Amino acid sequence: MKKNLFFVLLLCSVLQGTSQTPAEFKSPTDRYRPKPLWFWNNTTVTRKGIDTQLKALKEQAGYGGVSILPFGAKFGPKYLSPEYFDLYEYTAGKAEALGMQLSLYDEYGFPSGSGGAIGGDDIPRFLNRYPSLAMKRLDKIEEEVDGGTVYHKPASAAGKLMSVVAMDTATKERIDLTDKITEGVIVWKVPEGRWKIMQFVCVNDGDPNMDYLSKDAARAYVTMTHEQYYKRFPQYFGTTITETFFDEPTLYRAKGRVWTPSFNDEYRARYGSSPALYYPALWYDIGPETEAARNALFTLRSDLYAEAYPLTISRWSAAHGALATGHQDNEEVENPVGTSGDLMKCFRYLDIPGIDKIG
Template identity: 40%
Template sequence: MRPLQFFILILSLLGTMLRGSAEEPGRLERDFKDPPVTLKSIPLWHMNGELTTKEIVSQLESSRNVSGFGGVAVLPVRHTKPEYLTNDYFARYGDILETSKRLGMSVVFYDDIGFPSGSAGGRMKEQFPKDVSYRLEKKEWDVEGPCDWTQPIPEGTFMGGVALNLDSWQRLDLIDAASDGRISWQVPAGEWKLMIFTCVNAGDRVDYLNPDSVDRFLSLTYDQYYKRFPNHFGSTITMSFFDDISIRRWGGTEWTPRFNERFEKRYGYNPVTLYPALWHDIGPDTASARIALHDFRADLLAEGYPRQVNEWCSAHRIRSTGHAAGQYHPQPSFLTGDQIKFYRHCDIPMIDSIHYYGHGRPGFKLTSSASYSYDRPLTAVEIYGNYKAFDKQTLYRSGMELFARGANFFLPHGMWYDSETVRIPPLISHFSDEIGPELGPYNDWSARSSLLLRGGRHVSDIGVLYPVATMQAYAQFGKEEQKHPGLRKPETTDFNRLSDLLTGDIRRDFTFLHPHILDEKCRVDGATLHLENKINFEQYSVLIIPAVNVIHWSNLEKIRKFYEAGGVVIGTTELPTQSAESGHDDDVRETIAAIFSTASANEHGYAKRTNEAGGTSYFVPSLDKHGSALAAALQDAMPVADVRFGQDAPQLEHLPQSGSQPPANKKHTGMLSYIHKIKDDHNLYYFANSTDGPIELDVVLRGQLSLQSWNPHDGHITDVDHATVIDHGVACTKVRLKMKPVQSVFFVEKR
């Protein structure tokens, strides 16, 4: 999307908020007290029944006037009648658009039937069979040479043949031995593993990795809607929504026939001799080979479906949003390819809060960090889907935790056209006896919170390196693990735990920094690391390297520069010994030795080292239950926190990430969390108490501030009593924070 187009689109969405703060004095306060419909949540509306004009009008009027929703995301399912994409179906869709226009509601264009996106209701495979998904297959033989060896090339697109010497790790490209559908080779002396790789057309959804295939999918869906309703795009229809994009099928081996061609165009060499590393240990180059292939596949995914959708949306006056499958899990290689890079070409990165309260919670900051890194003012959430245990308190408990993690736009899951047949709970509509009466207050609460949290600049002193290279180096095809593919990770992996500790226990906010963001958008300026964005620029005093055994050499060079300029670097659990690029392992080990102390941990649980410029490193060998050693290191490094909580703040019990079922013996609990943003040069702080107990404690905010309390539950705005205190020579503001169970509040700097 061109910068001007993106700016115009975002202004259209945030117009109410921007007018209130910059153009009309008092408008922000009025909108907070009485939120406009444009700020309210937009539920997914499952069209599971026989659609009629009368019922469509009735349900839309109730969703606005009774439930207080701001629009609907229309989700066709296999039970939708008339049949998806028929003329009668489009006639009923037209009823939805015209009624929504009359009511001042928005429509989110859900881009397929059911989920995941990419099938066009079966039309993709029927009309474009060569443009549906592929998997990478391998056949192999253990051969002792010398001997003559010949094998037919299996069916599919031939990707290459490789000979791997099991003694020397030498790898040979067998392309010259391939002809007439066979590979015939004179095997030299030694033990060899001979492999043939093919790409096999096997799916029913679009090849997400191929932009040309995605364009053909768009012709079956997006173009069909636009052809019939052009005047509603950019007015009633405000955005598109894609769902559950992933490369998870077939054990994560989803591939594309043009992989080698596109890899060689970018990097100048054919990657086929790297392929054996996807299944096997190939010696010293194993990690770098896997990273090269997985990282490029992640690029193809990001530049495939999300980018093509984004470009279509830009050309048709709407924004793109959507999410990948399992975008919160620690291992991205079999799901999104890369949990941050996936959103590089998406207007509104989206979190999927699904299955149960607490599920995926440690990984939600990955998506909001993508928004921060790519300077996106909105982070959406598909929220509450498949929550089997659900009550009206969960509306707020889950929602406020997501607001504190950077979300600012909710799409509840959801409304059901036939409310007697809810196939995925819960029912969130006026038809629900328990939830229905709460939806009006809920939508006012979420609208007020969204009003303040959209746009502006996120404030964080801490950057955390996203350890995607270590995850990619571990990702191996064909490895039998009785785990969800998103949970297949090195045993020392700690960045999800680190996320929970920093958010809900230590309570020092942070941003995950992707390796390419650290390289391309972060600048060292003395003891500060600057994320250089036009709007969401951030300034980090501390950089944390979570447990990794592999790191990009370019990242480590910048980290050393930061440390030598006076910056603070903290390593946790495991320090890297390998480079993500071949040939730099020794450089990595030498640089780590130059930054970190080899001494044992002190009585506080960390080993510390300083340099002449004031740079300081800490190694925290263990993240204990409540992160006491990490908290001590942060306190030593940065004694004046941006936000500091007093005694008696509740502690969070971190539960390891699980699949779609909740933990067997324990229950996720609430937390006290916060987010700090600056909008129009004014500070605002959002505090969320999702626990079952009241909160009353002091909070110290860095800087001298005159504050008001803005209560999103009832719209009341009151002055806050405060005192100026000096903390390590820095003037700070101390306020008393009082919250009931499952309650949130804003402290907003007076205007």
């Protein structure tokens, strides 16, 4: 491991439910010291390099632990391979001997959720293994028609049809056309006026990351990553491996229209009604209900986002003797609804809410 390829990004952890003595505050013990992101950066990592750098991190830099972050196309050994886990277990043993702790980073590169496709070796491990659970996008297909005719067009088969709505362009009256679909075809006698007919479809985006709104996707990702570490060296969890850390999931991907096929079902289960007539508000002014419609849809999206990966990670971590921490991208945006959901909701499930501060 070449020294000039070693970088750190500080991750400072605040221990919950503990207190320090004045002496510990003046000269902190290891448990209170920062744990940097230890980039295994674009090079072949060796036991000799680990011995040298981990000892220096402890004795020269004064860190209390590290969070290993594999990075770069030339990183070796291959991510999630037996050789990779052997090296990670070796590092855990060395950390234990030095009295240091590890924070389990969940990705190869970042953001968390793809398994190496971004900032790694370009292999979309999650997408390859769980294609149905990868990121989805909400698309709109529309056309305008005049009244007095019969609208006869096929419903989109590009993905899961979430809603079909006709809206009078002048009065903003909206009509749910879901019950006008027969054998995949929309048939509707158009009333007088000029009408915008809109289909809203949840489609595969092609982004290699997991569906950030799906608990099933979150559980699958944990199976692919976290569980593999625990299966191989459970003896270090709760003692040496004391935290988990995720990095930069966000909702600005998929053209800013991250969605999930189960959205309507979740909406009905929580609110007892259908969101079908609210979908146009994501693109247009629909009249007096515009703000309420957007609030309802974005509130649920924020809840689903928070309850998928952050909550899944938190529960897994607690069950394996670790605290859950991490951060998401775009924390600095004044109104994060469109890109990060609701920061407080996202962080409410973490033991140690994080924030990225670089520079």
